[in-house]
Amino acid sequence: xxxxxxxxxxxxxxxxxxxxxxxxxxxxxxxxxxxxxxxxxxxxxxxxxxxxxxxxxxxxxxxxxxxxxxxxxxxxxxxxxxxxxxxxxxxxxxxxxxxxxxxxxxxxxxxxxxxxxxxxxxxxxxxxxxxxxxxx
Amino acid sequence: xxxxxxxxxxxxxxxxxxxxxxxxxxxxxxxxxxxxxxxxxxxxxxxxxxxxxxxxxxxxxxxxxxxxxxxxxxxxxxxxxxxxxxxxxxxxxxxxxxxxxxxxxxxxxxxxxxxxxxxxxxxxxxxxxxxxxxxx
Numbered sequence: 001x002x003x004x005x006x007x008x009x010x011x012x013x014x015x016x017x018x019x020x021x022x023x024x025x026x027x028x029x030x031x032x033x034x035x036x037x038x039x040x041x042x043x044x045x046x047x048x049x050x051x052x053x054x055x056x057x058x059x060x061x062x063x064x065x066x067x068x069x070x071x072x073x074x075x076x077x078x079x080x081x082x083x084x085x086x087x088x089x090x091x092x093x094x095x096x097x098x099x100x101x102x103x104x105x106x107x108x109x110x111x112x113x114x115x116x117x118x119x120x121x122x123x124x125x126x127x128x129x130x131x132x133x134x135x136x
Numbered sequence: 137x138x139x140x141x142x143x144x145x146x147x148x149x150x151x152x153x154x155x156x157x158x159x160x161x162x163x164x165x166x167x168x169x170x171x172x173x174x175x176x177x178x179x180x181x182x183x184x185x186x187x188x189x190x191x192x193x194x195x196x197x198x199x200x201x202x203x204x205x206x207x208x209x210x211x212x213x214x215x216x217x218x219x220x221x222x223x224x225x226x227x228x229x230x231x232x233x234x235x236x237x238x239x240x241x242x243x244x245x246x247x248x249x250x251x252x253x254x255x256x257x258x259x260x261x262x263x264x265x266x267x268x269x270x271x272x
Binding site: 014015034035040042043081088 | 149150168169171173174175176177178215217218221222262263
């Protein structure tokens with residue numbers, strides 16, 4: 001076994017708000033605080049994509065990082081960059097765009113395009129101080 | 137003369153849009169930043185004041201007080217807000233980082249004691265883009 005992890009960083013920015021449509025405004029504000037404010041706020045999201053596997057003996061690559069970059073730009077950046085996650089994306093029309101849910105959605109978008117024998121993990125920074133990882 | 141800097145942060149939604157122009161012209165000039173439903177950023181703010189250290193304290197200015205002034209007069213108005221919609225001092229202005237830095241300068245200036253001078257507002261819109269305003 002000589003598994004190696006490779007990483008690619010990408011970034012996008014977006015507006016969002018956190019709220020549960022089944023709750024009234026008071027409960028949303030109690031649970032989500034300022035994140036529930038109606039006119040949206042936003043973040044610079046920093047994304048780290050980790051692919052783990054055995055380097056290909058012919059190339060020495062676990063995965064060509066240029067191809068991984070192109071994949072993230074096509075599947076993630078084009079969907080979410082400079083968008084309102086609640087209003088402009090199919091993925092979050094009925095899903096609260098928390099960092100947790102965004103990381104799970106990004107994993108789901110990338111997973112079909114990465115070789116089955118490789119492991120995939122995404123780490124998403126919502127701010128420089130708040131970040132999540134999926135799968136945990 | 138010593139320069140003292142306090143770093144604070146906030147996040148917000150905005151868009152770049154000139155209402156006197158057509159949608160096409162806005163898209164041409166502002167690109168994705170003109171997205172109708174907003175996008176957003178984690179802003180990083182550096183406020184620099186200058187002065188001579190007080191002989192009794194050694195401080196140019198008590199940095200905790202500087203932090204409180206920034207939080208009360210700037211961060212509370214901006215954090216988790218929509219810059220175009222929610223912020224009194226940005227109303228009827230383009231919400232560019234340039235104009236926001238100038239707006240922050242004007243908000244802070246009346247609240248600083250006479251013995252320190254406001255020197256610079258340095259505002260990061262993303263980790264890769266920032267502006268500086270020196271009040272001139």
